Amino acid sequence: MTALAQFRRDTDYIEANLSLVAPFVDERLRVKTMNVTVENLTKAFGATPALHGVSLEIASGELIALVGPSGSGKTTLLRLIAGLDFPNSGRVLFGAEDASSKSVQERNVGFVFQNYALFKHMSVFENIAFGLRVRPRATRPSEASIRQRVMTLLDLVQLNGLEKRFPGQLSGGQRQRVAFARALAIEPGVLLLDEPFGALDAKVRKELRRWLREIHDRTGHTTVFVTHDQEEALELADRVVVMSQGRIEQVGSADDIYDNPATPFVFDFIGDSSALPVIVDKGSIALDDRILSIDAKGHADGPATLFFRPNHVRLAGQESGSIVGTVTGSRRHGDIRRLELEVGLARHRCEIDVPADSDVSRNGRVAIKPTDWRLFPRDS
């Protein structure tokens, strides 16, 4: 698809859904949301630790992404908030209320499962109505108001007319939206989504991503979603929580996370980057035997890792103090060209972006200087 066609499609989509992106909140769907506090949660499955004392403040109405590689503990954290698992220590507060003694049924959370977990024997309508029908008689809405609420939700998730279908007769994206509507039906205080787009193909995924943002803006639910896709996290969330090995590495806005990674893990996990092992000695940095003209004042002496992004690099000519290497590969990357280099004596691999028309040949020598970089101490 050409860029122009893509642009046309995007604007068509936005126009068609103008009512959705309207800044005001839909009062029919507006619910009392709450803030969530996670205090020092620790969880182990048998002898395998999953979470090490995780604490997190989630503001009311916020859209938060938990992002990290598999095994980082993000889904465990989500399940602990929902009450689907118990923590070994620590607690979860909904508002000011300690939820530790509350069962999952009492917590009133909307949970969307990765594989949707729709009830296969129920129609779309009955799936969405389920949470209302199982309420005790005293608080159960009338049949008419159940019907009305389901129809409103079907409208919200744009599945009007499909209420009589069964889950087996829906596409992946449609199932996802039914799961979403089902979770919203119980007017949850918090919405928890486990890899909501994980099982969908790339195109549907992009559409639903925008759609989720719109729904969130319209309904104002406090929402936590888990994803392994950093792009999804950065694009969608108000704040991103980066997790690794059962710990929170960094919490911040997309800008924070991308521009000011707090740890080597975050720098490595979010966005493209290169990492070179260097030695800091009295304010100067050495890569193997060469001193680089990078000012490391204020950094502790000793081994460290130098991080920089491929686009934060300029070609340096033969001036002293630059990083010199051999080009081992070249790939076209959109409007730019990405080079793979082997630099230093130990042939460390790194990547840089250069203009698409630069005439850099394979095995040619280049000298580069990072224009923006970070230095993290390294255990030798």
Add this chain to the structure above:
Amino acid sequence: MSEQTLAASATMPPETWRAPTAEVSVVRLVLIGVAVLFIGVFLGFPLLVVFFEAFLNGVAKYFETFADSDTQHAILLTLLVAAIAVPANLIFGVAAAWAIAKYDFRGKALLITLIDLPFSVSPVIAGLIYVIMFGAQGYLGDWLKAHHIQIIFAIPGIVLATIFVTFPFVARELIPLMEEQGTQDEEAAISLGASGWQTFRRVTLPNVKWGLMYGVLLCNARAMGEFGAVAVVSGHIRGLTNTMPLHIEILYNDYQWVAAFAVASLLALLALVTLIVKTLLEWRFSDELANGPR
């Protein structure tokens, strides 16, 4: 509140926590109790009764039963019938599985249904169809009589009826297993120059040997224990056409209670060994058996 008491109050002991997909322990205990009791009363109890009744008058009386020549003949006949019926259905099962699982052709589903047919036919009818074919008033009755061939009320009839009721066992175990394994291994072997027989012996057979054993095991248990179908074709001639299950009936009707149960205990023992080997196979080689309900 100090740091420590806060931490203590925040920790929820896992014992009080119940997974949302688990039942209350009382319900769980009741359900386990009902299941164990039901299985125990309906299945375990009758099995114990067989052995108890067999040894009711002591070990000596028990073994006296097997000194009787009619009993010995019944045991031998049962072994003979199984020794013919099981290999016959084994060869059929392997051929059927090869033809059905390794090739693609129309009408496969219907063919599998037809192979399963003997399972849905009453054993009495299984006997009856051969009486209609080979009996004195049967289609071939006069011809057989003219040539002095006796099938009904003789061993050939018993073998035929047994083959019928054990017909699907090996095939229905092998077909899904071999379908699951696909044809790539065989195609690879053929492309390397192996003949069809070499491919079967060296590639296919090792892949399905446990499934084959499983099928043979169940086939054998049924072959030795079949009652209804054999009862119809045998004629109950003592010392001639009596298999073990038929002999049990005769002893039972003669009020030879202990002897009936003594013979029954042998068959019950066979059932137990079958169950044990079957469980071991399922436990040890579950990956190499066909899935699904049996």
Add this chain to the structure above:
Amino acid sequence: MTAIAFGTWRKPSVIPGFGLTFGFLMVYLSLIVLIPIALLILRTTQLSWAEYWAIASNGRVVAALRLSFGAALIAAGINTLFGIIVAWVLVRYEFPGRRLVDAIVDLPFALPTAVAGIALTAIFAKNGWVGQYIEPLGIKVAYTSIGVVIALTFIGLPFVVRTLQPVIMEIERETEEAAATLGASRHQAIFRVVLPTLVPALLTGFVLALARGIGEYGSVVFIAGNLPYRTEIAPLLIVIRLTEFDYNGATAIATIMLAISFVMFLAINLIQVWARRRFGYV
């Protein structure tokens, strides 16, 4: 060659042996199963409709068929009820002896029916293990239709359990968790979410147990007492007709039973087609 002769009927394959194995399969299947059954059905065509109807509507035949069908129906019902519990317990719970219980479920498949028959009779006869305690209370089991039901319960038990087990194993835990997050109590999750998804497997197991029960002979004849019109099952009546050399009578009853089997078989297939269409699985 077979492959050429049949043209597009079969996809070509490099694997040899189709002609040999398929030929053997068809000959063996025809000789052992298809031709004998076809000849049995053919035999009934020697009867006129009136004769056939006279046999089928005979009081003793009707009573026997009714008993076979009715007792099998009740036994399949009992097995369905307890089969759910047994299958659920075996899949979901860990307890000492679970493996033993799981193994013994298959006993009715392995234990010869005659052995089961005399054992059940020894338990329920007037001076039997259980009989001696319940007969004074006025509960007669042996030599009544209750005895028939008990024998058929024994025979049909594995069908429901073995049909349900893999289906319960395949239930995604997330489905039950979803019900819980939506506020459903465990009770509601079981009755509104779990059990309805088991319905196709339950029906299949029920029909399998029913079909087996209708045709069962060995385990029943010892405990039933075999009184005409009262505790005489249909397969036994076939045997009796044969011993009377009434081949026509035996054949007519047999074809009625074959027809019932066929209906059962059709029912199972319809259940599975329906389940696949509705749920996307069996």
